[in-house]
Amino acid sequence: MxxxxxxxxxxxxxxxxxxxxxxxxxxxxxxxxxxxxxxxxxxxxxxxxxxxxxxxxxxxxxxxENSSIPILDNLEYKNIIPEKINLNILYEDEDILIVNKPAGMVVHPGFGNYKGTLIHGLKYHFQNSNLDEFDLYRSGLVHRLDKDTSGLLIIAKNEYSKKYLFQQFNLKTIQREYRALIWGNLLEEKGIITGFIGRDPKNRKRMTIFRKNESYKGKYSVTHYKVLERFKYLTYISCNIKTGKTHQIRAHFKYLGHPLFHDSIYGGNKIFMKKKCSKKNIEFFNTCLKILPRQALHSISLSFIHPKNEKFYFYCPIPEDFKIVLQKCRTAFN
Structure with missing residues (x-):
C-alpha cells in the first residue's frame, strides 16, 4: 500500500x-x-x-506513511502464503527459534512488502516441521531488525514463550550486542547515548532525537557503546541497547555526528570529511562503499533466560561484506 x-x-x-x-x-x-x-x-x-x-x-x-510494522490481524496472518526461503536457523527447540537474518531481508509483511519476508519463510518452515497449526499471531516475533541490519533474532514458538520473552524485553534484562562501523573518530573510548527518539518531522523515513522540552514527541532511549578499533576516518564499535526503539543505534550516532558507514537514511553513504581526505583515501572509501552496500550494523550476540528457565547465549559473527571492509581498514590505517 x-x-x-x-x-x-x-x-x-x-x-x-x-x-x-x-x-x-x-x-x-x-x-x-x-x-x-x-x-x-x-x-x-x-x-x-x-x-x-x-x-x-x-x-x-x-x-x-509506508511501514513494515506488524499491523496484521489474526486472519491476515493465516492468509500469508508460505514461501520456501533459505533461513539460517542457528537453534530450534519446542519453545524458541534463533535465526541469523541476512541484510536485505524484511522481517515482517507490511506496506510494500507482501512477499519474501522472514515471516513468509518461517510459515513455510513450520508447515514443513509438523507444525501446520502454528499460530503466527499468538507467537512469532518478539523483536525486529531493520531490513539492512543483519544478525540474531529470537522467534517464540508458542504464546507462553512469547509472553515470557516479551517480559524480559520490557524489564530490559535481555542483553543485545551490536557491532557497527561509524564515520569519524569518537572522542571517548566508551559512553552512553540517551535521548527522546521519535519520527523526524522533516523526513518521515528517519528518526531523530528531541530536546527535553520536546520529549512528548519521542520515547526515551539508551545506548551503551565502546570503541573496539580506530581507523582514522572510521571507528569500529560495540553497542548494547537498553531500549529497542526504531533505528535507535542509527539515530543515536547520527545525533553524535558519527553516522553509520553507508547508512543512506542518516547520511552515512557519503564520505565523511571528504575535503580532508586524500585522493587515495577517497578511492579507498568508494571501494568499501561498493563492497558493503548498506549500513554497517550487525546484531552479534543475544543473552536471555529461556522459557524453561535456563540462561541462553548466542553469538553470530559479522557477515562477509562487513568483515572484508574491516580487514581493508586494518590494512590501510593500522
Whole structure:
C-alpha cells in the first residue's frame, strides 16, 4: 500500500482519529488502524504524531506513511502464503527459534512488502516441521531488525514463550550486542547515548532525537557503546541497547555526528570529511562503499533466560561484506 493522505472536510465533526480513518479507508480493520496509531505511523498536519484519543478537526491533513510494522490481524496472518526461503536457523527447540537474518531481508509483511519476508519463510518452515497449526499471531516475533541490519533474532514458538520473552524485553534484562562501523573518530573510548527518539518531522523515513522540552514527541532511549578499533576516518564499535526503539543505534550516532558507514537514511553513504581526505583515501572509501552496500550494523550476540528457565547465549559473527571492509581498514590505517 502506498502512502495515504486524507484532508478532513470544512464541516468535519470532531471525532476520534481511529473512527475517522475507518470511515475514510477501505479494507483496513479497526485493529490495523489502532496499531498504526500505536506505532506512530499516523501524522496530522505534517507535524504531530497522534495518539489514539486525538480528535480530528476541520481541514486536518492526515498522513499514514509506508511501514513494515506488524499491523496484521489474526486472519491476515493465516492468509500469508508460505514461501520456501533459505533461513539460517542457528537453534530450534519446542519453545524458541534463533535465526541469523541476512541484510536485505524484511522481517515482517507490511506496506510494500507482501512477499519474501522472514515471516513468509518461517510459515513455510513450520508447515514443513509438523507444525501446520502454528499460530503466527499468538507467537512469532518478539523483536525486529531493520531490513539492512543483519544478525540474531529470537522467534517464540508458542504464546507462553512469547509472553515470557516479551517480559524480559520490557524489564530490559535481555542483553543485545551490536557491532557497527561509524564515520569519524569518537572522542571517548566508551559512553552512553540517551535521548527522546521519535519520527523526524522533516523526513518521515528517519528518526531523530528531541530536546527535553520536546520529549512528548519521542520515547526515551539508551545506548551503551565502546570503541573496539580506530581507523582514522572510521571507528569500529560495540553497542548494547537498553531500549529497542526504531533505528535507535542509527539515530543515536547520527545525533553524535558519527553516522553509520553507508547508512543512506542518516547520511552515512557519503564520505565523511571528504575535503580532508586524500585522493587515495577517497578511492579507498568508494571501494568499501561498493563492497558493503548498506549500513554497517550487525546484531552479534543475544543473552536471555529461556522459557524453561535456563540462561541462553548466542553469538553470530559479522557477515562477509562487513568483515572484508574491516580487514581493508586494518590494512590501510593500522
Amino acid at each position: 502506498k502512502k495515504i493522505e486524507i484532508i478532513a472536510k470544512k464541516n468535519q465533526q470532531e471525532i476520534r482519529i481511529d473512527k475517522f480513518l475507518r470511515k475514510n479507508i477501505e479494507n483496513m480493520s479497526r485493529n490495523q488502524i489502532q496499531k498504526l496509531i500505536f506505532f506512530g505511523k499516523v501524522i496530522v498536519n505534517q507535524q504531530y504524531i497522534v495518539k489514539k484519543n486525538y480528535k480530528i478537526k476541520p481541514l486536518d491533513f492526515v498522513e499514514i
